[in-house]
Amino acid sequence: MQNTDYKIAVIEDDELQLNSLVEALKQQGFTITPFTNRADAEKSFAESLPDLVISDIILGSEVDGGFDLAKHLLSYNQPIPIIFLSERQSEFDIYTGHALGAIDYLPKPISLNVLIVKVKNLLRITGAPKSNNANDEKSKIPNLELAPEQFKAYWHNKPLDLTATEFEMLKQFATAGESSVISYDALQSSTQGVVERNTINTHICRIRNAFKKITPDFNLIHNEYGRGYSWQDKP
Incomplete structure (x- = not known):
């Protein structure tokens, strides 16, 4: 464009x-x-x-x-x-x-x-062109669906309240799948540098809160000290 x-x-x-x-x-x-x-x-x-x-x-x-x-x-x-x-x-x-x-x-x-x-x-x-391969943007996480064209995500079939930037960050978890660690650099790169390194945690908190509005006991996004964040069910 x-x-x-x-x-x-x-x-x-x-x-x-x-x-x-x-x-x-x-x-x-x-x-x-x-x-x-x-x-x-x-x-x-x-x-x-x-x-x-x-x-x-x-x-x-x-x-x-x-x-x-x-x-x-x-x-x-x-x-x-x-x-x-x-x-x-x-x-x-x-x-x-x-x-x-x-x-x-x-x-x-x-x-x-x-x-x-x-x-x-x-x-x-x-405004970036969407990938020609739909599988590149398909969620590998159960109950989490992506609608990249609208920058929307759905948890248990209910829409998550996310900004476009937060959608791009969440997409990194969804396409990588459970237990994968998403580095700070990957999260920042997913927004083309719009998000500063020192504000990543703020956006992650907002993403978590969006999930909690649907499932209050949500606890699947975890900080991996010095590495980034992961999506997994930890005890």
Whole structure:
């Protein structure tokens, strides 16, 4: 896919920063829809969903406007990746952003070059051609099914609440099968570098929690110290 095929929504209440972001992304050929507030963005999403959302956390008088926007996006039946931009860098804020499905959480002032690389890597995942061999993406784990075209997974026939990034990480376990160790590098590579090494555990926690919403006693994804994670039934 060409960059012009991708639609990105940018929500930023500071118009100077918004214009800077929009101009930098447009220069890369992306189709950009800018917003200065959450209400206008949500109204637009009701008509047409973007491929990616880039949003500040504080939007005007709404201290957690970006987080509220992320909660709204979770109501849709398809994962919409989000990159948060914020001066708020507490562990709680970063955790909250990821818990709400954010792909990344970047500090302000923003490095436009870093943001562009992140965006390209993310959209390379969500827009990548699917494998011609269906068996390459078929789950080897009982009761876990994959729907790669929709970035969805099903546990005991019930849909898991996962972001596109978390789906890609879960797919590593599903296609490797039980007892296989998935290395940290493999998990990071599965997202084309969108996920940083130090945030892998946060995403794994979200994946576990998605399973627990269906089977509360879920305990099949384990940390293998210094190696990565495995899917197996441990005593």
